[in-house]
Amino acid sequence: MSVSKPATAERASDAERAMLRKSVRDFLSRRWPAATAVENANDAEAITALWREMAGQGLAELGSGSSETGAREILVVFEELGRAACPAPLLGAIAANLTLTNRAEAAARALLNDLHQGKAAVAAALGTFDGDAAAGTVEWRGDALSGTISFVEGAPSATHVLVFTDAGAAIVQTGATGLRIEATPGLPVPSFSALTFDNTPASRVAVSTAALADVAQIMRLACAGRALGAAQRGFDLSVEHAKVRKQFGQLIGQFQAVQHKLANNLISLDGARLALDSAADARDRGDADWAVFAAAALAFAGPALREVAVQTHRALGAIGYAEEHEAPRHFRRVHADLVRLGGVARARAALADHLLGPAG
Amino acid sequence: MATLPAHDMGPAADAFRKEVRDWLARHWTPERRAAHRRKPFKEHGWDVEFSKEMGRDGLIGAGWPKEFGGQGRSPSEQIALITEMGHADAPISAHTTAETIVAHALFTHGSKAQQNEWLPAIRSAERTFGLGYSEPEAGSDLAALRTRAVRDGDHWVVNGQKLWSTGGDKADCMWLAVRTDPDAKKHAGISVLMVDLRSPGVTIRPSIALYGKTFSATFYDDVRVPAANLVGEVNNGWKVITEALASERVMISGTRMAALEHAFDRLTEYVKETRSLRSDPVVRDRIGTLAADIEVARQFQIRNIRLVEQGKLEVHEAAMGKVFASELQERLGQAALDILGTGGLLSDESPSAPVGEMEWVLRHSIMGMLGGGTSEIQRNIIALRGLDLPR
Numbered sequence: 148m149s150v151s152k153p154a155t156a157e158r159a160s161d162a163e164r165a166m167l168r169k170s171v172r173d174f175l176s177r178r179w180p181a182a183t184a185v186e187n188a189n190d191a192e193a194i195t196a197l198w199r200e201m202a203g204q205g206l207a208e209l210g211s212g213s214s215e216t217g218a219r220e221i222l223v224v225f226e227e228l229g230r231a232a233c234p235a236p237l238l239g240a241i242a243a244n245l246t247l248t249n250r251a252e253a254a255a256r257a258l259l260n261d262l263h264q265g266k267a268a269v270a271a272a273l274g275t276f277d278g279d280a281a282a283g284t285v286e287w288r289g290d291a292l293s294g295t296i297s298f299v300e301g302a303p304s305a306t307h308v309l310v311f312t313d314a315g316a317a318i319v320q321t322g323a324t325g326l327r328i329e330a331t332p333g334l335p336v337p338s339f340s341a342l343t344f345d346n347t348p349a350s351r352v353a354v355s356t357a358a359l360a361d362v363a364q365i366m367r368l369a370c371a372g373r374a375l376g377a378a379q380r381g382f383d384l385s386v387e388h389a390k391v392r393k394q395f396g397q398l399i400g401q402f403q404a405v406q407h408k409l410a411n412n413l414i415s416l417d418g419a420r421l422a423l424d425s426a427a428d429a430r431d432r433g434d435a436d437w438a439v440f441a442a443a444a445l446a447f448a449g450p451a452l453r454e455v456a457v458q459t460h461r462a463l464g465a466i467g468y469a470e471e472h473e474a475p476r477h478f479r480r481v482h483a484d485l486v487r488l489g490g491v492a493r494a495r496a497a498l499a500d501h502l503l504g505p506a507g
Numbered sequence: 508m509a510t511l512p513a514h515d516m517g518p519a520a521d522a523f524r525k526e527v528r529d530w531l532a533r534h535w536t537p538e539r540r541a542a543h544r545r546k547p548f549k550e551h552g553w554d555v556e557f558s559k560e561m562g563r564d565g566l567i568g569a570g571w572p573k574e575f576g577g578q579g580r581s582p583s584e585q586i587a588l589i590t591e592m593g594h595a596d597a598p599i600s601a602h603t604t605a606e607t608i609v610a611h612a613l614f615t616h617g618s619k620a621q622q623n624e625w626l627p628a629i630r631s632a633e634r635t636f637g638l639g640y641s642e643p644e645a646g647s648d649l650a651a652l653r654t655r656a657v658r659d660g661d662h663w664v665v666n667g668q669k670l671w672s673t674g675g676d677k678a679d680c681m682w683l684a685v686r687t688d689p690d691a692k693k694h695a696g697i698s699v700l701m702v703d704l705r706s707p708g709v710t711i712r713p714s715i716a717l718y719g720k721t722f723s724a725t726f727y728d729d730v731r732v733p734a735a736n737l738v739g740e741v742n743n744g745w746k747v748i749t750e751a752l753a754s755e756r757v758m759i760s761g762t763r764m765a766a767l768e769h770a771f772d773r774l775t776e777y778v779k780e781t782r783s784l785r786s787d788p789v790v791r792d793r794i795g796t797l798a799a800d801i802e803v804a805r806q807f808q809i810r811n812i813r814l815v816e817q818g819k820l821e822v823h824e825a826a827m828g829k830v831f832a833s834e835l836q837e838r839l840g841q842a843a844l845d846i847l848g849t850g851g852l853l854s855d856e857s858p859s860a861p862v863g864e865m866e867w868v869l870r871h872s873i874m875g876m877l878g879g880g881t882s883e884i885q886r887n888i889i890a891l892r893g894l895d896l897p898r
Contacts, residue, residue: 386894398897406890407883413893414827421806422799425514436512443511446799495795502509502794503779506786 158431159220168223174204175231181473184232188336188476191304195268197235198304202265209237210365211244211259218365218427222372229376229484232476234337236301238369239269243309245362246316246354254318254350258307270305270321272296272342275313276356276363278489285344287314290351291325292344298487302328302340310349311359317349324348335483336476364441367488368427371448374484375419378452378459381477382412385462392466399462408458415451422447442497449491456481509775510768511798514809516583523580524587527566531595534560543598548719553677554598558632567602568610568630570758575614575626582754582812586761593765600674605629605636607758609682611751612699616739625701637675639683639702639725640748642668647884649684650693650745654727656685656700661734663687663700665708665727673878675723676713680704683727688742697744701736702727718871753825756879757811760825763832763875764808767839770868771801774843777862784846793842797835804832823893826885833875834882840869 159167178197179187187193201207209216209224221241228237243262247255261267274284274296285294292310302308302321310317319326325345330338386409389400399405422444429437456478460467467474485491499506515521534557543554561567570585571577580588592599610629613622628634645652654667665685672681681702688696704711708730713721739747775794778784785791807828814820843865844851855863876882890896 386896389896400890400896401898403883403887403890406894406896407886409894409896410830410886410889413889414831417810417827418803418806418831421810422803425806425809439512440802442795443799443802446795447803492792495792495799498795498798499791502511502775502798503785503791506788506791 158217164220164223167220168227170204171206171224171227172230174201175227175233179231179233179235181232184473185336185470185476188232188234189338194234194236194301194304197233198268199265201235201237202263206235206237207240207263207265209244210241211248211263217431218368219424219431221365221369222423222427225369225372226376226379229373229378229477229480230380232377232380232473232480234301236268236270236304238366239271239301239305239309241369242271242362242366243269243307245365246309246311246359247352250352250354252350252352255352258318261306267306268301268304270299270302270308270340270342271366272299272308272310273363273366273488274311276311276359278363278367278493279487283341285310285312285317287312287317287349287351288346290348291346292317292319292349293325293346295341295343297331297339297341299340299342300335300337302342303330303337308342310344311363313356314351316352316354316359318352319344319347319349334479336479363488364438365430367445367494368423368441370484370487371419371423371445371452374452374481375416375423375448377477377480377484378419378455379416381459381474381481382409382416382455384467384474385409385412385459388463388466392464405462408462412455412458415455419444419448419451439498439501442494442501446491446494446498449485449494452481453485509779510772511802511805514805516587516809519581520583520587523584524591527588527591530564530566531591531597535595535597540596549715549721552598552600552720553674555601555632555635557598558602558635561599562602562631567606567632568626571610571626571630572614575610575622576630582757582815585758586808586812589758589761590765593762594769596769599762601635601677602629602632603759603762604638604674604678604682605634605680607755608638608751609636609701611755612682612738612747615750616743616747618735620735621738634680635674635678636680636682636701637672637678637704637723637725639669639672639675639681641670641672643670646670647881649748650697652684652686652697654683654685655689656687656698656732658687658734659731662731663734663737665700665702665730665732667727669725669727671722672725673720673722675704675725676711676721678704681725684744684748687744691742694745696742697748698741699738699744699747700732701738702730702732706730706732716874718867718874753820753822754815756825756829757808757815757820759879760808760811760828760832763836764804766868767804767832767836768801770836770864771797771839773862774839774846774865778846781861790846793846797839797842800835800838804828804835807831821892823889826880826888827893829875829879830882830885830889833872836868836875837872840865840872843868 247259282298283296285292305321308319325347327343329341331341332338389405392399426440426444429440463474568577569580573579642652656663656665681704683700683702686696687698708728710726711723713723716722811828847861850861852866853860
């Protein structure tokens with residue numbers, strides 16, 4: 148089931164994707180430069196201001212089908228977010244666009260309208276659709292939600308929460324009664340949040356569970372794309388470093404131990420990029436097997452890109468170990484994104500299900 | 508069948524794939540296949556009669572330009588052909604070295620007379636080739652080769668020794684890298700000769716490699732080779748050897764990829780049919796891991812085919828595909844042992860073997876990580892050519 152742009156609509160060309168990449172990269176290098184990316188990462192006001200400008204660039208409509216954007220273009224933009232270590236609330240935005248576009252409910256139309264103008268920012272709470280068994284769940288009582296959902300990104304600067312439930316999607320305002328947002332510090336920067344709903348009023352949007360699962364799968368690709376951008380940027384830094392850093396009287400890039408490490412990283416990065424792009428392309432073409440290709444891409448990208456992030460640090464040495472260096476934020480991003488939404492275990496299980504049928 | 512969904516390689520490749528399947532149904536019958544399998548294992552895969560039938564029907568050199576007697580098939584179509592041959596276990600080794608490596612060098616560097624004489628003979632499988640590259644002191648450092656060729660009238664006189672030539676005991680001819688100028692820098696004094704292996708002075712000593720087939724040491728004692736058999740300019744052999752290496756690697760890796768997918772499908776099918784394995788979460792996780800790796804190997808292959816089609820393939824991109832697929836074969840073989848247990852050690856010849864080819868997949872994986880340039884050499888290429896790291 149497709150909830151975003153139909154496969155028959157006109158699709159962007161390679162050249163158009165390259166232009167999209169360049170414009171996002173140029174915008175972020177100006178607006179979210181590496182030098183201040185760390186200190187701004189936990190500043191909700193800075194993120195809100197950035198988000199308004201991104202909406203002005205049309206990026207808040209990503210996934211809505213209003214322009215020639217499918218899963219491949221989502222991947223490109225998320226790669227650039229990862230590269231810039233930018234925590235803009237785009238994951239919630241694509242979740243909202245993919246889920247709510249063309250829905251009749253007034254709350255859905257109002258939210259998308261505000262989202263596209265940069266007045267609203269969305270945090271997506273996937274609950275039982277997360278793929279992680281510990282993500283929590285909510286239940287409906289009339290027009291209110293109760294329960295707890297963990298591992299939500301972007302909640303501190305969000306105006307709305309989009310909750311995936313077994314009975315459709317729910318739109319909740321972050322100021323709603325009974326909603327508590329609690330930061331859960333850890334490896335990711337900014338932190339995830341745990342959201343507790345206590346009889347919290349919510350607007351219900353009729354969306355099938357199949358459609359929500361489809362959106363979750365695209366979000367997995369987006370997270371992997373963001374991890375890819377971060378891993379690639381860290382790798383680029385390590386290659387530059389190997390060309391200028393001297394030890395034992397020679398450039399460290401002359402040592403085969405370093406050369407082979409970097410060669411392995413290039414193989415992993417290219418392999419992940421090819422597989423992710425192919426899966427996104429399969430979805431945009433309406434290929435019925437796209438979720439299998441996506442599972443393969445995610446199952447590969449998880450361990451491969453995490454290893455790239457580690458080897459990046461080993462090539463950079465202690466120079467890259469300080470938090471004021473760019474590399475640590477990429478390390479955090481790569482690890483945080485690849486474990487999410489069920490991570491590698493879920494992807495491998497999906498492949499096994501496809502190949503072997505159910506376990507029983 | 509427990510298999511990953513296929514990628515769409517385009518209508519032309521699909522149509523050609525169907526032609527090849529129909530051809531195989533007529534020419535590679537179950538009876539013939541069974542007869543081939545009854546031969547000693549070291550003979551498997553090499554069948555000159557089968558190659559000649561392929562040649563007669565235009566299936567050798569299908570990707571060659573039409574001016575050289577080929578059909579001008581695209582790389583995608585060639586991969587479709589190789590993949591179908593691989594899935595059918597059809598014996599194509601007799602002609603593939605000549606078809607890919609020798610013929611492509613002749614297109615660029617061969618004289619008109621050489622092209623007219625040798626290309627039809629290769630296309631009809633009348634002449635098969637082994638590769639005479641490695642020597643005792645020249646493995647990864649191929650340009651250190653010492654086998655000498657000295658001009659004597661209308662002949663070159665060859666003295667030296669070559670090692671590890673696959674099919675060297677079965678082929679008609681050797682594609683022989685020799686040193687023609689011992690005083691030049693090591694890459695500059697090399698030439699390539701086409702040597703009839705029945706010439707006086709040639710001694711062939713086959714050994715059985717770990718994967719059960721032969722590779723040979725060949726000795727050359729005052730072997731006289733017609734001067735007309737030198738390919739390209741004298742002392743320009745390094746260029747002849749390396750120029751088309753990247754695209755050749757992609758075509759050759761098609762065979763490996765087909766074998767890999769075939770082996771993975773058989774393992775998966777067995778696990779699917781065996782309840783205790785199918786329900787084991789560790790086994791399922793391992794199968795999922797391998798499936799993802801297979802998909803990535805296919806992605807490298809597809810990218811490289813597209814780059815060949817655009818004439819833009821770089822040597823380090825071919826190297827990445829080779830490293831990944833050949834090392835994946837090793838992981839697949841190791842995983843099969845863990846999944847199948849002791850039964851995984853049993854070969855096809857054991858009636859009780861669960862999946863009788865997996866131990867061979869493991870033994871054969873070493874070949875992929877060594878032959879045509881070791882994984883270490885490939886990584887050097889990736890680092891120096893792909894990342895521009897300093898020498």
